[in-house]
Amino acid sequence: MNSQLKEIAKKWQNIWRETHAFKSKEDPEKKKFYCLEMFPYPSGKLHMGHVRNYSLGDSYARFKRMQGYNVLYPMGYDSFGLPAENAAIKHKEDPEEWTANCIAMMKEQQEQLGFSYDWDRIVETYKPEYYKWNQWIFLKLYEKGLVYRKKSAVNWCPHCHTVLANEQVIDGKCWRCHTKVEVKHIEQWFLKITAYADELLKDLDQLDWPERVKVMQRNWIGRSEGTLVNFKLVGSDKTLKVFTTRPDTLFGVTFLVIAPEHPVVQELVKGTPKEKEIKEFIRRVVIEEKATRTAEDKEKEGIFTGKYAINPVTNEKIPIYLANFVLLDYGTGIVMAVPTHDQRDFEFAKKYSIPMKLVIQPKNETLKIDEMKEAYEGEGVLINSGQFSGMDNEKAKEAITKYLEEKGLGKKTVQYKLRDWLISRQRYWGTPIPMIKCPKHGYVPVPYDQLPVKLPKDVEFTGQGNPLKTSEKFVKTKCPICGAEAERETDTMDTFFDSSWYFLRYTSPKEDKLPFNKEAAKYWMPVDQYIGGIEHAVLHLLYSRFFTKALRDIGLIDVDEPFKRLLTQGMVLKDGEAMSKSKGNVVDPGEIIDKYGPDTARFFILSAASPEKELEWSTEGVDKVYKFLNKLLSLSKNNIKRFRHEPINYETLNSMEKYLLSKTNTTVKEVETDIDSFKTNVALLKITNLTNELAKLSSKINDAVFEYTLEKISLMAAPFTPHLSEEIWHDLGHDTLISLEKWPEINLQYINRRIEELQTIKDKVKSDIINTLNLVQRKTGKTFSTAKLILPKAWKYELVSEIRKQMSQTKNKGEIIKNIMNIEKFKQSEAVQIIQKILKNPKVLPNEDFSREEEENFLNDYKEELEKDTKLKIIIEKEEESEEQKARTAMPGKPAIVLLE
RNA sequence: GCGGGGGUAGCAAAGCCUGGUCAAAUGCGCAGGACUUAAGAUCCUGUCCCUCAGUGGGUUCCUGGGUUCAAAUCCCAGCCCCCGCACCA
Numbered sequence: 001m002n003s004q005l006k007e008i009a010k011k012w013q014n015i016w017r018e019t020h021a022f023k024s025k026e027d028p029e030k031k032k033f034y035c036l037e038m039f040p041y042p043s044g045k046l047h048m049g050h051v052r053n054y055s056l057g058d059s060y061a062r063f064k065r066m067q068g069y070n071v072l073y074p075m076g077y078d079s080f081g082l083p084a085e086n087a088a089i090k091h092k093e094d095p096e097e098w099t100a101n102c103i104a105m106m107k108e109q110q111e112q113l114g115f116s117y118d119w120d121r122i123v124e125t126y127k128p129e130y131y132k133w134n135q136w137i138f139l140k141l142y143e144k145g146l147v148y149r150k151k152s153a154v155n156w157c158p159h160c161h162t163v164l165a166n167e168q169v170i171d172g173k174c175w176r177c178h179t180k181v182e183v184k185h186i187e188q189w190f191l192k193i194t195a196y197a198d199e200l201l202k203d204l205d206q207l208d209w210p211e212r213v214k215v216m217q218r219n220w221i222g223r224s225e226g227t228l229v230n231f232k233l234v235g236s237d238k239t240l241k242v243f244t245t246r247p248d249t250l251f252g253v254t255f256l257v258i259a260p261e262h263p264v265v266q267e268l269v270k271g272t273p274k275e276k277e278i279k280e281f282i283r284r285v286v287i288e289e290k291a292t293r294t295a296e297d298k299e300k301e302g303i304f305t306g307k308y309a310i311n312p313v314t315n316e317k318i319p320i321y322l323a324n325f326v327l328l329d330y331g332t333g334i335v336m337a338v339p340t341h342d343q344r345d346f347e348f349a350k351k352y353s354i355p356m357k358l359v360i361q362p363k364n365e366t367l368k369i370d371e372m373k374e375a376y377e378g379e380g381v382l383i384n385s386g387q388f389s390g391m392d393n394e395k396a397k398e399a400i401t402k403y404l405e406e407k408g409l410g411k412k413t414v415q416y417k418l419r420d421w422l423i424s425r426q427r428y429w430g431t432p433i434p435m436i437k438c439p440k441h442g443y444v445p446v447p448y449d450q451l452p453v454k455l456p457k458d459v460e461f462t463g464q465g466n467p468l469k470t471s472e473k474f475v476k477t478k479c480p481i482c483g484a485e486a487e488r489e490t491d492t493m494d495t496f497f498d499s500s501w502y503f504l505r506y507t508s509p510k511e512d513k514l515p516f517n518k519e520a521a522k523y524w525m526p527v528d529q530y531i532g533g534i535e536h537a538v539l540h541l542l543y544s545r546f547f548t549k550a551l552r553d554i555g556l557i558d559v560d561e562p563f564k565r566l567l568t569q570g571m572v573l574k575d576g577e578a579m580s581k582s583k584g585n586v587v588d589p590g591e592i593i594d595k596y597g598p599d600t601a602r603f604f605i606l607s608a609a610s611p612e613k614e615l616e617w618s619t620e621g622v623d624k625v626y627k628f629l630n631k632l633l634s635l636s637k638n639n640i641k642r643f644r645h646e647p648i649n650y651e652t653l654n655s656m657e658k659y660l661l662s663k664t665n666t667t668v669k670e671v672e673t674d675i676d677s678f679k680t681n682v683a684l685l686k687i688t689n690l691t692n693e694l695a696k697l698s699s700k701i702n703d704a705v706f707e708y709t710l711e712k713i714s715l716m717a718a719p720f721t722p723h724l725s726e727e728i729w730h731d732l733g734h735d736t737l738i739s740l741e742k743w744p745e746i747n748l749q750y751i752n753r754r755i756e757e758l759q760t761i762k763d764k765v766k767s768d769i770i771n772t773l774n775l776v777q778r779k780t781g782k783t784f785s786t787a788k789l790i791l792p793k794a795w796k797y798e799l800v801s802e803i804r805k806q807m808s809q810t811k812n813k814g815e816i817i818k819n820i821m822n823i824e825k826f827k828q829s830e831a832v833q834i835i836q837k838i839l840k841n842p843k844v845l846p847n848e849d850f851s852r853e854e855e856e857n858f859l860n861d862y863k864e865e866l867e868k869d870t871k872l873k874i875i876i877e878k879e880e881e882s883e884e885q886k887a888r889t890a891m892p893g894k895p896a897i898v899l900l901e
Numbered sequence: 902g903c904g905g906g907g908g909u910a911g912c913a914a915a916g917c918c919u920g921g922u923c924a925a926a927u928g929c930g931c932a933g934g935a936c937u938u939a940a941g942a943u944c945c946u947g948u949c950c951c952u953c954a955g956u957g958g959g960u961u962c963c964u965g966g967g968u969u970c971a972a973a974u975c976c977c978a979g980c981c982c983c984c985g986c987a988c989c990a
Contacts, residue, residue, distance in 0.1 A: 212905045212985070219986045244990060325988045335990045344988060417989060685927060897955060
């Protein structure tokens with residue numbers, strides 16, 4: 001018994017493998033469904049986060065398959081990256097071997113869990129057959145002008161010995177090793193993601209993604225509309241361009257501030273008496289790390305350049321400062337300062353005693369410069385603003401911009417926070433950037449027919465510098481244009497390049513003419529359901545969107561967005577904390593599978609919490625699931641003789657059988673919608689409930705109904721516990737695979753809400769009898785042998801129906817009472833009580849029309865069971881119209897109970 | 902500061918969109934019972950307060966208002982918590 005679930009799992013996994021059950025191919029006749037999880041970095045071992053991710057994806061893929069979709073559900077490995085290289089440095093291992101090993105181990109665990117991947121489509125990014133196409137895409141992007149080289153201040157991680165993209169710096173620290181990043185000024189390769197800024201922003205609206213992910217991307221792209229204003233430099237014909245979102249405050253500008261490292265500064269101060277002092281300031285500010293410089297509490301520091309500019313609308317001469325808070329890479333790196341209406345400018349002006357000018361007056365108060373303790377950033381009416389005075393400030397934004405445009409002093413413009421994507425990495429284990437540096441021709445792309453540029457094997461891993469540089473064979477090459485001695489680029493690509501299009505490769509993983517087959521991609525794309533962690537909200541998920549748009553413009557695909565629907569799954573916790581080695585609270589999936597088998601692990605991780613929420617790992621919970629699954633299995637194993645495939649004759653069924661049929665069908669219906677909307681935990685709960693009902697009623701129902709119900713349960717459970725379901729399906733006498741079966745259709749004729757309702761009344765009656773018995777025996781010391789159940793008077797049933805009718809017609813309480821009082825057959829004094837009870841607490845009003853006979857029949861069917869459970873003789877009686885009843889009879893739907901000695 | 906998500910019984914967690922079978926699913930914990938030589942497992946029952954042999958009454962779903970015959974659910978205001986972004990001009 002103990003290992004039965006495990007054995008079953010192995011058995012069916014083998015059968016799936018041998019029959020290629022989950023092989024997928026394009027079929028224009030069928031509706032496709034592309035279900036995908038973020039592919040893992042192959043660390044060698046699965047963790048619970050993986051298990052959760054893939055269990056969610058697999059159950060969904062299986063579900064869609066059962067719904068009749070042609071499902072693409074692949075798996076691969078994001079297998080370039082630092083761990084392999086670090087292993088090479090530390091243990092002298094070959095990164096390629098190391099990686100292949102890790103993949104093999106990981107794949108084995110995934111297979112043990114029974115995920116229904118089409119393994120023939122495996123994609124491994126470290127293989128030349130894959131990264132060749134990275135290089136191909138790089139060159140295409142280069143042709144499109146989307147790749148360029150630029151010297152700039154970049155983030156350098158001293159621990160990883162490489163540069164990082166902006167997206168990979170979190171709180172001034174490296175996303176991988178959490179080392180503080182440093183600033184370096186070097187020339188690097190960039191991808192022009194900013195060319196798609198507007199589209200990346202706009203298309204977010206059409207995505208079925210969690211709102212917070214969309215918000216994070218919106219923030220990251222950071223679009224702001226504003227105005228570019230030209231300020232003339234005094235004593236020169238140069239102009240300084242300034243970006244502002246507040247052109248309405250232009251008349252209040254009393255100084256300009258420039259980022260210290262702005263190139264124009266050198267020019268500005270050259271040969272002036274202040275030159276030395278300013279250069280000192282720049283050095284001090286710029287050398288400081290980026291992180292501390294942009295910290296919120298950083299003291300605002302500045303220095304006067306000795307130069308002046310002209311405010312284009314007032315023609316006033318205003319001083320030019322440098323300050324540490326102005327960022328070179330946002331806007332133009334030059335800011336116009338309005339101390340009265342910007343808090344930062346206000347503080348700066350106070351500190352350096354720069355004059356202020358009020359240009360916006362709020363409606364409810366009157367500001368005076370001398371009394372201001374902080375800047376006024378709200379709305380108001382313009383003052384001291386020439387022809388614009390008196391205008392509402394929001395209107396003035398447009399009016400002043402228009403004025404500037406007419407006079408050639410500025411123009412409307414849009415700014416983004418999004419920066420271009422720096423993809424150079426000074427590490428070995430990545431895709432070589434296919435460029436060659438010729439002394440004569442500069443950087444020259446490697447011709448397409450020379451791809452792939454393979455990673456050399458003759459490199460040294462010292463932990464210092466880029467290992468690629470140590471391979472002479474790799475570095476030394478010829479210029480493709482002139483044939484002269486030239487050097488290969490030794491930078492490799494950011495691994496996020498690999499993961500930005502891998503989902504396309506799955507559609508035709510063996511294609512060798514292009515990165516992927518256009519027709520296949522056209523059929524399968526976009527990914528209908530994508531599942532992964534929130535941590536990629538602005539990394540992988542943004543880059544992939546960019547690639548999709550770029551590849552569309554290259555003409556390879558015709559979709560705008562890669563991932564239609566996204567689920568970000570919650571973390572798996574232990575004792576309220578994330579599992580981590582340092583905390584020693586890691587639960588190893590391998591051990592769990594080994595102990596309980598894959599179905600238990602899958603079922604638990606899917607049922608313990610809703611998918612997007614955090615999940616608390618619980619050993620007791622796993623035990624419970626294990627017991628439950630064993631119970632389900634024995635429900636099949638112990639009843640195999642009952643599976644005789646006899647048709648159900650509805651008319652002859654007893655109440656319990658009818659109840660079970662009804663419950664089964666409503667469950668099928670509900671579970672289907674629950675799974676579709678990823679209420680996986682709720683779906684499993686309902687399946688569990690039905691199974692428990694079946695187990696409870698097992699001996700009281702006929703074989704046909706038993707078989708019917710178990711079959712539906714096995715089908716509903718198939719996406720979650722596929723091995724167990726296959727086994728039951730097999731026990732039931734089918735020779736097909738349940739994994740490839742259709743989702744059960746519901747039989748509306750079997751659905752009878754009334755009978756389900758009565759079932760709950762029956763349970764209630766039983767507990768009422770038992771409770772009453774216990775209580776009365778304790779209090780009176782008497783023993784009882786008989787319980788009389790008294791069904792309320794017939795007219796009460798009619799009364800309830802009448803009240804329902806009235807309530808559907810009017811909402812006026814008084815009117816309802818009056819109408820009913822006019823009906824003579826109801827006993828007025830009691831009727832009023834009932835009506836008032838119902839109106840006060842409408843839940844006592846049953847949904848369906850009641851009939852006393854129906855209820856009586858139902859209770860009679862259960863009489864035997866009640867007698868057994870309560871050890872009392874049960875008498876069911878009707879409360880007669882004339883009879884003076886001692887027991888105050890309950891509302892219809894629930895009989896009164898009288899105990900007899 | 903901007904934006905997103907939340908606050909439900911001892912705990913965890915459904916319900917809220919689509920108001921009424923909601924004193925509120927389910928799980929854990931706790932209590933009682935059945936079975937058992939016993940333990941375990943399993944099953945049943947109870948678990949806001951009061952009362953009663955049963956119908957019942959009272960007070961609950963962050964706080965305060967509102968809409969409605971009827972609010973955990975809809976609307977308004979406030980408090981608190983979590984997350985993302987942020988010297989962005």
